[in-house]
Amino acid sequence: MHDGPILQVENLRIEIPTRHRTLVAVDDVSFELARGEVLGVVGESGAGKSLTGAAIIGLLRPPGRIAGGRIWIDGKRVDNLSQAEMRKVRGRIAGAIFQDPMTSLNPLFTVGQQLVETIRTHLDMSRAEARARALSLLAEVGIPAPEQRLDQYPHQFSGGMRQRVVIALALCANPKLIIADEPTTALDVSIQAQIIALLKRLCHEHGTAVVLVTHDMGVIAETADRVAVMYTGRIAELGPVAEVVRAPRHPYTAGLMASIPAIGETRDRLYQIDGSMPRLTNIPQGCPFNPRCPAVFDRCRRERPETVDLGGHRVACWKHGEQEA
């Protein structure tokens, strides 16, 4: 047992070799996660948020590979583990929930068989004990009539109920860390709220830490304690959720917040960040956001900004770096 942070990521770098060149999809990403904490990771598609999540639990798909940096889960270094060793960590210490519940469920087995198998892989239990635990897990994630549902197949569940089963699967061995990658994106709003409330309650009750990867700032605002904003594979800003949402320090975050429509507001036009996030083949020199930044100055075009710590709130922007220099 180790009582430091449940998760430490240090200078993580993920590369994707292609025919012509090697792309850097995640570049110098570092953060820590305390026990029971929820860290939101937001960004546009291609910003590297899902790759970061996949790398943490050892599910990075080739040709993507960890090319640098280190990852510790519960004090144990995991980035250099073999597949077999990682499989033991995954499930027992860290669980995963993905956008599409069917990526985690096998359509040919009943939900009960899958839960029992997972439980017995990680915990020393008899078949009967495991079945009892599966029942209580289904009840805990809010599936009505769990006794009957246990012997049904995934196709007999609705999308929201399937996602609950996936959460139950992730919780089988009482993990200390859950990586949730867009867990509610495929669901309707009314079901989305149910799943978010469920995740929040479970984390609170079990003291499980969560890395919540999503593009929905609203979900982050209500769920996360801290939030990391990613852009072109790098962390642009990381801080307490209230600060990042209400007083963003990075011009990209500020633009992102202002471009989100809200119910009942009277703005006639939304703020827009012109252009789009550059492709990985084409990341500009200096600050990757500089061609779209309203506050750009000379240094931004030449040098990549260093991360500045403004009291528990990190920003990679020369606007803040200048003050120190």
Added chain:
Amino acid sequence: MTAPLIDLAGLSRHFALSSGLNTRFRKGGAKVVRAVDSVDIEIARGETFGLVGESGCGKSTVARLAVGLMRPTEGAVRFDRVDLASAGRRDLAALRRRIQMVFQDPYSSMNARWRIREIIAEPLRTLNLCSSPAEMDRRIDELLTLVGLSPADKRKYPHEFSGGQRQRISIARALSTNPEFLVCDEPTSALDVSVQSQILNLMKDLQAEFDLTFLFISHNLAVISHMADRVGVMYLGRIVEQAPAQRLFSAPRHPYTKLLLETVPDLNRIGYTRKPMSGEVPNPINPPSGCPFHPRCAFANDRCKQERPSIRADGQGTLVACHGVQEGRI
């Protein structure tokens, strides 16, 4: 009041479930899904009507009916007082020019093997709107500039563009025929938020410039609130509430609308734990009796379980299909 540009009157679309052997031997014939059931929507020229609802509520079927991609089982789609179903061939061709659609997925709504030029030129060719190749070229350049792209882009293929740029191309294609009415089915749902704001701003600019009328469909209430003048909320094929946008979002009447608004994640409610709506959208193959929302409704009584509420004006600008509201209980 002048006649609305679009009048969807008592519109229904039913789908028969599998016409396989099973149905032939089953008593009572094939099962029918009422994807759209007696929907009434009028849209005035220059107005944006927003349609919201969860997946499977029938909003995309309404879109397809409104542009004539699908024929209604019952009811009529009238555009500028002409019924699409009874219009003659010549009238229909003229109407097609005036009605266009923007689809959700900017990846599947374009032929990947065509250059942008061909994609935008297709409606112009089909409807014979350009007299010479030179004129068509000029028109394509003009359209690309209009949506914020460059005329040089017409030589490229769809894969060379990002999702947001492709949606701009879809909009250019839709505008090529100088339409008056645009049906937009989740036009920004596949896009990142920063790109979404670009597209929403562009659509508002184009609407002001060309006096466009929009039927704007989305599951995102905030987007609807930003875009729409009036809003209809759909649940299991029916409109349960219809009101001016400002009124719908500030004083929702139907319990479903209230719950929907309550469940939207909100940037301003940091750390807020909401009370989620219990239950799920019922299977449209076996919709509940009476009011389709009654199994999830906290105010449901016996009448709600048996009798289907019809949509009525509440006297303050809202149309609502709810016994509770009509009886003054809610």
